[in-house]
Amino acid sequence: MPAPRDYSRPEPLTPEIRRRVNRADRNDTVPAGLSMAEAPPGVVIERVAPDSPAARAGLAPGEVLLRLNGEPIRDTLDFYFHGAARRLVADVRLADGTEVARRIVKQSPEEHAGLELRQFTTQQCGCNCVFCFVHQLPDSMRKSLYIKDEDYRLSFMQGSYITGITLKDADLERIARQRLSPLYISVHAVDETLRCWLLGIRKARPVAELLAFFKRHRIQIHTQIVLCPGHNDGEQLDATLAMLLGNYPTVQSVAIVPLGMTRWREGLPDLDPVTPDYARRFIATMTPRLREVIDRHGEPLVLLADEWYLIAGRRTPSYTRWPDLPQLENGVGMVYHFYRDFASARRLLRTHRLDRPWRVGAVTSTLSVPVLERLVAACRDEANIEVVPLPTVNTVFGDTIHVTGLLCGKDLRATIAANPGFDQYLLPGNCLRKYDERFLDDMTLEQVRGTADARIDPVLGGARDFVETILAGAGVAEHHVVAEHAFLRPHWSNS
Numbered sequence: 001m002p003a004p005r006d007y008s009r010p011e012p013l014t015p016e017i018r019r020r021v022n023r024a025d026r027n028d029t030v031p032a033g034l035s036m037a038e039a040p041p042g043v044v045i046e047r048v049a050p051d052s053p054a055a056r057a058g059l060a061p062g063e064v065l066l067r068l069n070g071e072p073i074r075d076t077l078d079f080y081f082h083g084a085a086r087r088l089v090a091d092v093r094l095a096d097g098t099e100v101a102r103r104i105v106k107q108s109p110e111e112h113a114g115l116e117l118r119q120f121t122t123q124q125c126g127c128n129c130v131f132c133f134v135h136q137l138p139d140s141m142r143k144s145l146y147i148k149d150e151d152y153r154l155s156f157m158q159g160s161y162i163t164g165i166t167l168k169d170a171d172l173e174r175i176a177r178q179r180l181s182p183l184y185i186s187v188h189a190v191d192e193t194l195r196c197w198l199l200g201i202r203k204a205r206p207v208a209e210l211l212a213f214f215k216r217h218r219i220q221i222h223t224q225i226v227l228c229p230g231h232n233d234g235e236q237l238d239a240t241l242a243m244l245l246g247n248y249p250t251v252q253s254v255a256i257v258p259l260g261m262t263r264w265r266e267g268l269p270d271l272d273p274v275t276p277d278y279a280r281r282f283i284a285t286m287t288p289r290l291r292e293v294i295d296r297h298g299e300p301l302v303l304l305a306d307e308w309y310l311i312a313g314r315r316t317p318s319y320t321r322w323p324d325l326p327q328l329e330n331g332v333g334m335v336y337h338f339y340r341d342f343a344s345a346r347r348l349l350r351t352h353r354l355d356r357p358w359r360v361g362a363v364t365s366t367l368s369v370p371v372l373e374r375l376v377a378a379c380r381d382e383a384n385i386e387v388v389p390l391p392t393v394n395t396v397f398g399d400t401i402h403v404t405g406l407l408c409g410k411d412l413r414a415t416i417a418a419n420p421g422f423d424q425y426l427l428p429g430n431c432l433r434k435y436d437e438r439f440l441d442d443m444t445l446e447q448v449r450g451t452a453d454a455r456i457d458p459v460l461g462g463a464r465d466f467v468e469t470i471l472a473g474a475g476v477a478e479h480h481v482v483a484e485h486a487f488l489r490p491h492w493s494n495s
């Protein structure tokens with residue numbers, strides 16, 4: 001058990017941690033103290049689709065869209081909210097500063113006006129959470145990784161978590177008016193003193209007040225608790241779950257994720273890690289409670305991230321009755337989701353049995369080796385393909401980091417170099433930034449590919465994609481490219 005803490009004051013940040021966080025470019029975020037709902041109107045038009053309603057109305061790239069039908073346009077959300085009418089009057093500021101009104105006429109309200117607006121700048125988070133991933137980064141990462149942001153607009157649009165600390169009254173009013181639902185809220189604890197300590201701040205709008213507001217305005221939320229052993233577990237967790245479940249259906253789900261600690265915590269509060277023993281005890285305590293919740297509500301409102309089971313060395317749960325499980329990107333049900341198309345993967349293997357040896361090294365995180373067991377067996381039994389999981393220690397963040405999404409190019413290269421002789425290597429695609437094919441340490445996929453004289457392919461989807469990637473590598477089947485990675489974010493990265 002950790003020594004008793006004084007939760008009444010936030011833990012001070014050392015100059016080293018401040019310097020680390022200050023590596024982020026200030027221009028990349030909006031200060032936490034501002035209200036996004038009170039920002040002045042005006043968004044730069046990036047593109048106008050040819051022959052679109054906007055093009056016919058005479059709008060052009062570089063002009064600034066100020067209002068639609070008299071309503072201020074502060075960002076893309078406003079644009080979608082106010083741009084749904086068939087007839088729009090767009091107030092636009094031209095390059096010389098003059099304002100003109102342009103009439104946009106669409107065939108139907110659903111037709112897109114044909115405008116692409118500049119992406120908005122996200123807001124700083126305003127917290128210093130004791131478990132913040134940014135505080136625990138090594139000093140050598142790309143600048144953008146040091147950004148600590150939270151933005152309710154992105155929470156609505158992309159499902160990213162916010163604490164709610166930056167929400168001003170005007171933002172809440174906007175959330176209610178524009179029906180920005182569901183949102184994703186990090187709660188961590190309902191005891192306000194403990195919550196503030198976890199968030200590293202002196203004062204916050206109480207969770208109870210936020211919940212009451214969301215309830216009144218029928219805004220639904222998904223919530224998460226980052227569990228720090230000895231702090232927000234035990235009775236604190238009981239109280240937090242009681243309050244959140246008492247606010248169903250406003251609260252649609254509660255994901256409990258284990259604290260993640262890198263080896264770069266020097267100068268940060270001394271926290272106890274989630275050990276295999278702790279994870280086993282936690283699962284044992286929680287399992288009957290999870291069942292009770294299902295019995296009472298008919299669905300798993302409280303969910304444990306897969307990482308709990310992997311750390312404990314247990315099988316991850318099956319969620320067959322709930323195919324649209326929320327919080328997949330938070331690491332809940334990822335293994336289940338990965339295997340959802342396993343039957344199809346096995347059928348594909350059966351029809352492509354190889355008559356020559358094909359050896360595949362599947363690079364993965366240390367805890368994920370058991371996850372690949374069923375696929376390894378299917379590849380061997382159905383298609384004569386040898387798949388060998390290659391566990392990779394995360395030396396960049398530390399061996400306490402188990403998730404595949406945080407593996408870096410440096411460690412992937414080391415694993416491949418230490419395990420030569422395979423015909424093909426597979427990489428977990430969720431550690432690769434898709435749009436420029438870079439890993440977190442800025443190494444490119446091409447650089448990793450230079451490690452071996454063999455195919456090196458990322459797997460971006462589930463079991464079927466895993467198999468297709470292998471069969472395409474062996475030259476016996478086509479690989480249908482996956483458009484979107486199912487698990488884009490490492491689940492404990494922020495907020």
Ligand code: SF4
Nearest residue numbers: 125127129132494495
């Ligand atoms: S965990 Fe999220 S909310 Fe907390 S300090 Fe880090 S970025 Fe901010």
